[in-house]
Amino acid sequence: MKYWRKPLDADRIKIPEGELHILRERCKGCAFCVEYCPKDVLELSHEFNSKGYHPPIVKNGAICVHCQLCEMLCPEFAIFCVLKNQKEPAHES
Amino acid sequence: MKAAEVEEIQKKPKTRKTKSVEEEHPLEKWLRMDRMPHIWCSTCGIGTAVTCFIEAIKKTTLAREDICVVSGIGCSGRIAGYIKQDSFHTTHGRAIPFAVGLKLANPKLKVVVFSGDGDLSSIGGNHLIHTARRNLDITVLCINNFIYAMTGGQVAPTTPPTAIATTTPYGNYEHPFNLPALAAACGAVYVARWTALHVRRLTNSMAEALQKKGFSFVEIICPCTTLYARKNKLGSGLDLMKFYHDNSVIVNGADPREVDIQFQSEIKVGKFIDVDKPTYLDSYNTYMKTKLGDKFKPYGVTDEERQ
Ligand SMILES: Cc1ncc(C[n+]2csc(CCOP(=O)(O)OP(=O)(O)O)c2C)c(N)n1
Ligand code: SF4
Ligand code: SF4
Ligand code: SF4
Ligand SMILES: [Mg+2]
Numbered sequence: 001m002k003y004w005r006k007p008l009d010a011d012r013i014k015i016p017e018g019e020l021h022i023l024r025e026r027c028k029g030c031a032f033c034v035e036y037c038p039k040d041v042l043e044l045s046h047e048f049n050s051k052g053y054h055p056p057i058v059k060n061g062a063i064c065v066h067c068q069l070c071e072m073l074c075p076e077f078a079i080f081c082v083l084k085n086q087k088e089p090a091h092e093s
Numbered sequence: 094m095k096a097a098e099v100e101e102i103q104k105k106p107k108t109r110k111t112k113s114v115e116e117e118h119p120l121e122k123w124l125r126m127d128r129m130p131h132i133w134c135s136t137c138g139i140g141t142a143v144t145c146f147i148e149a150i151k152k153t154t155l156a157r158e159d160i161c162v163v164s165g166i167g168c169s170g171r172i173a174g175y176i177k178q179d180s181f182h183t184t185h186g187r188a189i190p191f192a193v194g195l196k197l198a199n200p201k202l203k204v205v206v207f208s209g210d211g212d213l214s215s216i217g218g219n220h221l222i223h224t225a226r227r228n229l230d231i232t233v234l235c236i237n238n239f240i241y242a243m244t245g246g247q248v249a250p251t252t253p254p255t256a257i258a259t260t261t262p263y264g265n266y267e268h269p270f271n272l273p274a275l276a277a278a279c280g281a282v283y284v285a286r287w288t289a290l291h292v293r294r295l296t297n298s299m300a301e302a303l304q305k306k307g308f309s310f311v312e313i314i315c316p317c318t319t320l321y322a323r324k325n326k327l328g329s330g331l332d333l334m335k336f337y338h339d340n341s342v343i344v345n346g347a348d349p350r351e352v353d354i355q356f357q358s359e360i361k362v363g364k365f366i367d368v369d370k371p372t373y374l375d376s377y378n379t380y381m382k383t384k385l386g387d388k389f390k391p392y393g394v395t396d397e398e399r400q
Contacts, residue, residue: 072292074140075133
């Protein structure tokens with residue numbers, strides 16, 4: 001990560017890595033999760049689920065920071081994220 | 094079909110997929126999964142508010158069995174039926190009186206009314222104002238989607254001026270309620286408003302409201318895609334969420350009289366009121382003590398607490 005000024009707590013901060021679980025059949029394709037993921041991890045798939053909606057798919061799972069915003073916003077209880085790992089940030093100055 | 098064939102089919106293991114454990118959503122323990130999928134339309138925000146409520150309960154020290162959820166009738170009124178808590182789905186407008194009865198019969202309960210703008214401020218308006226006036230120790234969470242959604246989009250006391258509803262095809266010409274101002278004027282000790290997009294702040298506010306002693310009121314501005322958005326040509330619930338994103342302003346401590354909502358204009362959100370005053374039962378107990386002295390046995394207080 002590149003900083004303009006290195007944060008004082010940079011040595012203590014770890015970057016969480018999330019693992020996404022999508023319950024495709026429960027989703028109603030509202031795209032709240034896709035729209036508001038701060039890391040742009042998700043996108044709506046072209047395929048339909050059996051209800052006729054397009055559930056999200058993970059576009060770039062490696063950059064998910066486990067903020068759980070997708071999980072909070074989903075009105076269908078159809079997506080959740082579990083903490084997989086915490087990695088040390090690579091600092092550059 | 095021959096009897097033998099039928100038997101053959103019945104013997105076959107059911108092919109319905111069973112979920113693996115990892116696929117179990119963490120909120121399933123808190124929801125009545127036998128009732129899912131819920132009735133709410135795609136891009137309706139009510140489900141999001143439910144998630145925030147469950148997360149809020151987790152943030153408090155309240156025991157799950159001490160929380161009771163009461164709803165009236167409406168799309169929002171379905172909440173009580175989906176939450177796996179002691180919960181009651183009452184008649185239209187009567188969620189608050191039911192909650193008052195619960196609270197007075199069992200003052201140890203944390204009683205939460207979770208219902209719609211029409212249910213709480215129209216047919217149930219009198220109950221709202223008098224329960225706030227008495228400062229009864231309950232929490233009211235109001236889903237405000239600016240419309241009577243379940244019955245087909247009639248005008249509500251919260252519909253902003255000029256907005257179109259089934260019963261105002263040329264637009265609404267009435268003066269709407271400003272719900273935080275109403276609750277505050279009636280005596281609520283905690284008043285906040287957030288939109289369904291402010292998930293973190295809404296969760297924190299709900300947790301504060303749950304822990305507040307006295308009448309707490311949280312308004313949740315919520316997208317209704319099928320009626321409010323469609324009638325007013327505002328796109329889907331996702332477009333309303335984007336609208337909240339671009340047009341809500343956080344003004345904690347704002348005078349509730351100044352947070353009225355106009356059609357598609359700025360929405361002021363925040364915690365507006367957080368004050369302390371004796372609850373209904375506190376007032377009853379202290380006042381009656383002055384009148385009856387030691388003959389009076391305080392209500393809703395354990396012997397230990399009385400010491
Ligand atoms: C006594 C009575 N009057 C009218 C109705 C019809 N009714 C059902 S829901 C509703 C309005 C609900 O509006 P709101 O509380 O805003 O809930 P929403 O559907 O918008 O979430 C009405 C008028 C009823 N069920 N009972
Ligand atoms: S947890 Fe956060 S970063 Fe990961 S997909 Fe969900 S919203 Fe995006
Ligand atoms: S927020 Fe939920 S219902 Fe909406 S698209 Fe994402 S997973 Fe599907
Ligand atoms: S009609 Fe409106 S409030 Fe009711 S479930 Fe549909 S979007 Fe939600
Ligand atoms: Mg409504």
